[in-house]
Amino acid sequence: MGKSVIVRDVSKKYKLFSNPRERLLDLVVPGKSYGEDFYALQNISFDVDEGDIVGFIGVNGSGKSTLSNIIAGVVPETTGSVEVKGQAALIAVNSGLDGKLSGRENIELKLLMLGFSQAEINELEEGIIEFAELEKFIDQPVKSYSSGMKSRLGFAISVNVDPDVLLIDEALSVGDKAFAEKSLSKMYEFKEKGKTMFFVSHSIGQMRKFCEKVVWLEFGQVKEYGPSSEVLDHYEEFLKEYKQMSKKQKQEYQEKVIKERSSKQAAT
Numbered sequence: 279m280g281k282s283v284i285v286r287d288v289s290k291k292y293k294l295f296s297n298p299r300e301r302l303l304d305l306v307v308p309g310k311s312y313g314e315d316f317y318a319l320q321n322i323s324f325d326v327d328e329g330d331i332v333g334f335i336g337v338n339g340s341g342k343s344t345l346s347n348i349i350a351g352v353v354p355e356t357t358g359s360v361e362v363k364g365q366a367a368l369i370a371v372n373s374g375l376d377g378k379l380s381g382r383e384n385i386e387l388k389l390l391m392l393g394f395s396q397a398e399i400n401e402l403e404e405g406i407i408e409f410a411e412l413e414k415f416i417d418q419p420v421k422s423y424s425s426g427m428k429s430r431l432g433f434a435i436s437v438n439v440d441p442d443v444l445l446i447d448e449a450l451s452v453g454d455k456a457f458a459e460k461s462l463s464k465m466y467e468f469k470e471k472g473k474t475m476f477f478v479s480h481s482i483g484q485m486r487k488f489c490e491k492v493v494w495l496e497f498g499q500v501k502e503y504g505p506s507s508e509v510l511d512h513y514e515e516f517l518k519e520y521k522q523m524s525k526k527q528k529q530e531y532q533e534k535v536i537k538e539r540s541s542k543q544a545a546t
Protein backbone atom coordinates (compact mmCIF):
# COMPACT_ATOMS: atom_id res chain seq x y z
CA MET A 279 0.00 0.00 0.00
CA GLY A 280 1.33 3.44 -0.91
CA LYS A 281 1.52 6.62 1.06
CA SER A 282 -1.54 8.81 0.97
CA VAL A 283 -0.37 11.83 2.94
CA ILE A 284 3.15 12.88 3.80
CA VAL A 285 3.55 15.74 6.27
CA ARG A 286 7.12 17.00 6.51
CA ASP A 287 8.38 19.48 9.02
CA VAL A 288 5.24 21.60 8.82
CA SER A 289 5.04 24.80 10.84
CA LYS A 290 2.32 27.41 10.93
CA LYS A 291 3.13 30.82 12.25
CA TYR A 292 0.51 33.38 13.16
CA LYS A 293 1.10 36.90 14.29
CA LEU A 294 -0.57 37.89 17.52
CA PHE A 295 -1.32 41.58 17.99
CA SER A 296 -2.18 43.14 21.32
CA ASN A 297 -4.37 45.81 19.70
CA PRO A 298 -5.75 46.83 16.27
CA ARG A 299 -3.19 49.63 15.97
CA GLU A 300 -0.33 47.15 16.13
CA ARG A 301 -1.94 45.07 13.37
CA LEU A 302 -2.28 48.17 11.19
CA LEU A 303 1.31 49.25 11.81
CA ASP A 304 2.50 45.78 10.85
CA LEU A 305 0.68 46.16 7.55
CA VAL A 306 1.73 49.67 6.63
CA VAL A 307 5.20 50.31 8.08
CA PRO A 308 7.78 48.97 5.65
CA GLY A 309 10.75 47.01 6.99
CA LYS A 310 9.41 46.77 10.53
CA SER A 311 7.59 43.95 12.20
CA TYR A 312 4.96 44.44 14.89
CA GLY A 313 3.17 41.86 17.03
CA GLU A 314 4.37 38.58 18.40
CA ASP A 315 5.08 35.40 16.43
CA PHE A 316 3.00 32.46 17.54
CA TYR A 317 3.46 28.92 16.23
CA ALA A 318 0.14 27.06 16.05
CA LEU A 319 2.17 24.15 14.65
CA GLN A 320 5.90 23.61 14.85
CA ASN A 321 7.86 21.03 12.86
CA ILE A 322 5.14 18.46 12.45
CA SER A 323 6.06 15.30 10.51
CA PHE A 324 4.20 12.04 9.96
CA ASP A 325 3.11 9.71 7.14
CA VAL A 326 -0.27 8.18 6.50
CA ASP A 327 -0.86 5.10 4.34
CA GLU A 328 -3.67 4.78 1.83
CA GLY A 329 -6.82 3.57 3.59
CA ASP A 330 -5.71 4.66 7.05
CA ILE A 331 -8.21 6.30 9.37
CA VAL A 332 -6.38 8.75 11.55
CA GLY A 333 -7.73 10.74 14.47
CA PHE A 334 -6.36 14.06 15.70
CA ILE A 335 -6.76 14.64 19.42
CA GLY A 336 -5.47 17.21 21.83
CA VAL A 337 -6.82 19.81 24.22
CA ASN A 338 -8.25 23.11 22.91
CA GLY A 339 -5.73 25.12 20.96
CA SER A 340 -3.45 22.18 20.16
CA GLY A 341 -3.57 22.80 16.42
CA LYS A 342 -5.96 20.04 15.28
CA SER A 343 -8.03 22.31 13.03
CA THR A 344 -4.98 24.14 11.72
CA LEU A 345 -3.40 20.83 10.73
CA SER A 346 -6.62 19.59 9.07
CA ASN A 347 -6.93 22.84 7.15
CA ILE A 348 -3.34 22.59 5.94
CA ILE A 349 -3.74 18.99 4.78
CA ALA A 350 -6.96 19.99 2.99
CA GLY A 351 -5.14 22.85 1.29
CA VAL A 352 -7.50 25.44 2.78
CA VAL A 353 -4.76 27.17 4.80
CA PRO A 354 -1.13 27.37 3.63
CA GLU A 355 1.70 26.10 5.82
CA THR A 356 4.36 28.68 6.74
CA THR A 357 7.22 26.22 6.22
CA GLY A 358 7.51 22.53 5.44
CA SER A 359 5.46 20.53 2.98
CA VAL A 360 2.36 18.39 2.69
CA GLU A 361 1.93 15.86 -0.10
CA VAL A 362 -1.53 14.47 -0.70
CA LYS A 363 -2.19 11.73 -3.22
CA GLY A 364 -5.39 12.68 -5.05
CA GLN A 365 -8.03 15.11 -3.93
CA ALA A 366 -8.71 16.05 -0.32
CA ALA A 367 -12.00 17.38 0.99
CA LEU A 368 -12.57 18.97 4.37
CA ILE A 369 -15.81 18.85 6.30
CA ALA A 370 -15.83 21.37 9.09
CA VAL A 371 -18.50 23.42 10.79
CA ASN A 372 -18.78 26.67 8.84
CA SER A 373 -15.85 25.92 6.60
CA GLY A 374 -15.84 27.16 3.07
CA LEU A 375 -19.48 28.26 2.96
CA ASP A 376 -20.32 31.80 1.87
CA GLY A 377 -23.13 33.16 4.04
CA LYS A 378 -24.36 35.63 1.44
CA LEU A 379 -24.95 32.89 -1.13
CA SER A 380 -27.78 30.37 -1.06
CA GLY A 381 -27.18 26.72 -0.26
CA ARG A 382 -27.52 25.84 -3.94
CA GLU A 383 -25.06 28.57 -5.01
CA ASN A 384 -22.61 27.33 -2.40
CA ILE A 385 -22.84 23.81 -3.78
CA GLU A 386 -22.22 25.07 -7.31
CA LEU A 387 -19.34 27.31 -6.29
CA LYS A 388 -17.61 24.61 -4.28
CA LEU A 389 -17.93 22.07 -7.10
CA LEU A 390 -16.68 24.59 -9.66
CA MET A 391 -13.68 25.28 -7.46
CA LEU A 392 -13.01 21.55 -7.28
CA GLY A 393 -12.91 21.46 -11.08
CA PHE A 394 -16.26 19.82 -11.89
CA SER A 395 -17.95 20.69 -15.21
CA GLN A 396 -21.44 22.21 -15.33
CA ALA A 397 -22.88 18.88 -16.50
CA GLU A 398 -21.25 17.05 -13.57
CA ILE A 399 -22.50 19.72 -11.18
CA ASN A 400 -26.06 19.29 -12.44
CA GLU A 401 -25.74 15.58 -11.91
CA LEU A 402 -24.42 15.85 -8.35
CA GLU A 403 -26.52 18.74 -7.09
CA GLU A 404 -29.82 17.00 -6.31
CA GLY A 405 -28.08 14.15 -4.50
CA ILE A 406 -26.25 16.65 -2.30
CA ILE A 407 -29.43 18.57 -1.47
CA GLU A 408 -31.23 15.35 -0.63
CA PHE A 409 -28.39 14.04 1.53
CA ALA A 410 -28.26 17.37 3.39
CA GLU A 411 -32.06 17.24 3.91
CA LEU A 412 -32.27 20.88 2.89
CA GLU A 413 -34.80 20.70 0.05
CA LYS A 414 -37.02 23.41 1.52
CA PHE A 415 -34.19 25.79 2.40
CA ILE A 416 -31.71 25.31 -0.39
CA ASP A 417 -32.45 28.67 -2.06
CA GLN A 418 -32.17 30.64 1.20
CA PRO A 419 -28.91 32.41 2.08
CA VAL A 420 -26.63 30.20 4.15
CA LYS A 421 -26.32 32.91 6.81
CA SER A 422 -29.91 32.12 7.78
CA TYR A 423 -29.03 28.44 8.41
CA SER A 424 -28.51 26.94 11.86
CA SER A 425 -25.09 25.46 12.58
CA GLY A 426 -26.61 21.99 12.16
CA MET A 427 -27.90 22.90 8.69
CA LYS A 428 -24.54 24.34 7.66
CA SER A 429 -22.77 21.28 8.88
CA ARG A 430 -25.19 19.01 6.96
CA LEU A 431 -24.59 21.02 3.78
CA GLY A 432 -20.81 20.90 4.19
CA PHE A 433 -20.90 17.20 4.92
CA ALA A 434 -23.19 16.46 1.97
CA ILE A 435 -20.97 18.38 -0.47
CA SER A 436 -17.74 16.82 0.72
CA VAL A 437 -18.86 13.19 0.73
CA ASN A 438 -20.65 13.45 -2.60
CA VAL A 439 -17.59 14.70 -4.46
CA ASP A 440 -16.04 11.34 -3.56
CA PRO A 441 -12.59 12.61 -2.53
CA ASP A 442 -9.53 10.39 -2.07
CA VAL A 443 -8.82 11.91 1.32
CA LEU A 444 -11.60 13.02 3.61
CA LEU A 445 -11.03 15.24 6.64
CA ILE A 446 -13.83 15.59 9.16
CA ASP A 447 -13.35 18.32 11.73
CA GLU A 448 -15.89 18.14 14.57
CA ALA A 449 -18.64 18.14 11.96
CA LEU A 450 -20.53 15.34 13.65
CA SER A 451 -20.82 17.13 16.95
CA VAL A 452 -23.46 19.56 15.69
CA GLY A 453 -26.84 18.72 14.25
CA ASP A 454 -29.16 15.92 15.12
CA LYS A 455 -28.45 12.32 16.02
CA ALA A 456 -30.14 10.88 12.94
CA PHE A 457 -27.91 12.88 10.63
CA ALA A 458 -24.83 11.97 12.63
CA GLU A 459 -25.73 8.30 12.17
CA LYS A 460 -26.29 8.75 8.46
CA SER A 461 -22.93 10.52 8.22
CA LEU A 462 -21.24 7.77 10.17
CA SER A 463 -22.56 5.12 7.82
CA LYS A 464 -21.29 7.19 4.88
CA MET A 465 -17.93 7.26 6.59
CA TYR A 466 -18.01 3.46 6.97
CA GLU A 467 -18.74 3.28 3.25
CA PHE A 468 -15.61 5.33 2.63
CA LYS A 469 -13.70 3.07 4.98
CA GLU A 470 -14.86 0.01 3.00
CA LYS A 471 -13.62 1.65 -0.20
CA GLY A 472 -10.19 2.02 1.38
CA LYS A 473 -10.14 5.82 1.41
CA THR A 474 -7.93 7.77 3.73
CA MET A 475 -9.73 9.67 6.45
CA PHE A 476 -8.85 12.14 9.17
CA PHE A 477 -11.14 12.66 12.06
CA VAL A 478 -10.98 15.54 14.54
CA SER A 479 -13.09 15.05 17.62
CA HIS A 480 -13.10 15.59 21.34
CA SER A 481 -15.01 12.34 21.70
CA ILE A 482 -12.56 9.63 22.69
CA GLY A 483 -15.34 7.06 22.36
CA GLN A 484 -16.00 7.94 18.70
CA MET A 485 -12.31 7.92 18.02
CA ARG A 486 -11.76 4.49 19.60
CA LYS A 487 -14.51 3.04 17.42
CA PHE A 488 -13.54 4.62 14.17
CA CYS A 489 -9.81 5.36 14.02
CA GLU A 490 -6.96 2.92 13.64
CA LYS A 491 -4.26 5.46 14.36
CA VAL A 492 -4.21 8.63 16.37
CA VAL A 493 -2.02 11.72 16.31
CA TRP A 494 -1.98 13.40 19.72
CA LEU A 495 -1.15 17.05 19.27
CA GLU A 496 0.06 19.08 22.20
CA PHE A 497 0.18 22.83 21.62
CA GLY A 498 1.55 22.60 18.13
CA GLN A 499 3.66 19.48 18.28
CA VAL A 500 3.15 15.73 17.94
CA LYS A 501 3.15 14.25 21.42
CA GLU A 502 2.39 10.73 20.20
CA TYR A 503 1.45 8.97 16.96
CA GLY A 504 0.52 5.33 16.87
CA PRO A 505 -2.25 2.72 17.20
CA SER A 506 -5.38 4.42 18.49
CA SER A 507 -5.98 2.25 21.58
CA GLU A 508 -2.46 2.90 22.85
CA VAL A 509 -2.40 6.65 22.20
CA LEU A 510 -5.94 7.15 23.51
CA ASP A 511 -5.13 5.31 26.74
CA HIS A 512 -2.20 7.66 27.30
CA TYR A 513 -4.28 10.69 26.36
CA GLU A 514 -7.03 9.71 28.79
CA GLU A 515 -4.48 9.40 31.57
CA PHE A 516 -3.17 12.85 30.72
CA LEU A 517 -6.67 14.35 30.54
CA LYS A 518 -7.46 13.20 34.08
CA GLU A 519 -4.61 15.34 35.34
CA TYR A 520 -5.16 18.21 32.93
CA LYS A 521 -8.82 18.56 33.91
CA GLN A 522 -7.81 18.97 37.54
CA MET A 523 -5.66 21.99 36.70
CA SER A 524 -6.85 25.53 37.31
CA LYS A 525 -6.99 27.96 34.40
CA LYS A 526 -3.71 29.46 35.53
CA GLN A 527 -2.02 26.05 35.81
CA LYS A 528 -3.21 25.14 32.32
CA GLN A 529 -1.76 28.38 30.98
CA GLU A 530 1.55 27.68 32.71
CA TYR A 531 1.58 24.14 31.40
CA GLN A 532 1.03 25.40 27.84
CA GLU A 533 3.80 27.98 28.21
CA LYS A 534 6.18 25.32 29.53
CA VAL A 535 5.44 22.94 26.61
CA ILE A 536 5.93 25.71 24.05
CA LYS A 537 9.13 26.94 25.71
CA GLU A 538 10.65 23.44 25.82
CA ARG A 539 9.73 22.84 22.23
CA SER A 540 11.19 26.14 21.05
CA SER A 541 14.46 25.63 22.88
CA LYS A 542 14.68 22.09 21.43
CA GLN A 543 14.19 23.57 17.97
CA ALA A 544 16.81 26.25 18.59
CA ALA A 545 19.31 23.59 19.66
CA THR A 546 18.92 21.54 16.43
Ligand SMILES: Nc1ncnc2c1ncn2[C@@H]1O[C@H](COP(=O)(O)OP(=O)(O)OP(=O)(O)O)[C@@H](O)[C@H]1O
Binds near residue numbers: 336340
Ligand atom coordinates in the same frame (compact mmCIF):
# COMPACT_ATOMS: atom_id res chain seq x y z
N1 LIG B 1 -6.09 32.86 12.19
C1 LIG B 1 -5.45 32.73 13.35
N2 LIG B 1 -4.72 33.76 13.86
C2 LIG B 1 -4.07 33.63 15.04
N3 LIG B 1 -4.05 32.50 15.77
C3 LIG B 1 -4.76 31.45 15.31
C4 LIG B 1 -5.50 31.50 14.09
N4 LIG B 1 -6.08 30.28 13.91
C5 LIG B 1 -5.75 29.52 14.97
N5 LIG B 1 -4.95 30.22 15.81
C6 LIG B 1 -4.37 29.72 17.07
O1 LIG B 1 -3.66 28.53 16.80
C7 LIG B 1 -3.80 27.61 17.87
C8 LIG B 1 -4.33 26.31 17.33
O2 LIG B 1 -5.68 26.48 16.95
P1 LIG B 1 -6.58 25.30 16.38
O3 LIG B 1 -7.94 25.84 16.13
O4 LIG B 1 -5.88 24.64 15.25
O5 LIG B 1 -6.61 24.30 17.62
P2 LIG B 1 -7.59 23.08 17.90
O6 LIG B 1 -6.75 22.02 18.50
O7 LIG B 1 -8.36 22.74 16.68
O8 LIG B 1 -8.53 23.70 19.01
P3 LIG B 1 -10.06 23.38 19.41
O9 LIG B 1 -10.08 22.00 19.99
O10 LIG B 1 -10.36 24.42 20.42
O11 LIG B 1 -10.88 23.51 18.17
C9 LIG B 1 -4.72 28.28 18.89
O12 LIG B 1 -3.92 28.84 19.90
C10 LIG B 1 -5.42 29.34 18.09
O13 LIG B 1 -5.76 30.42 18.91
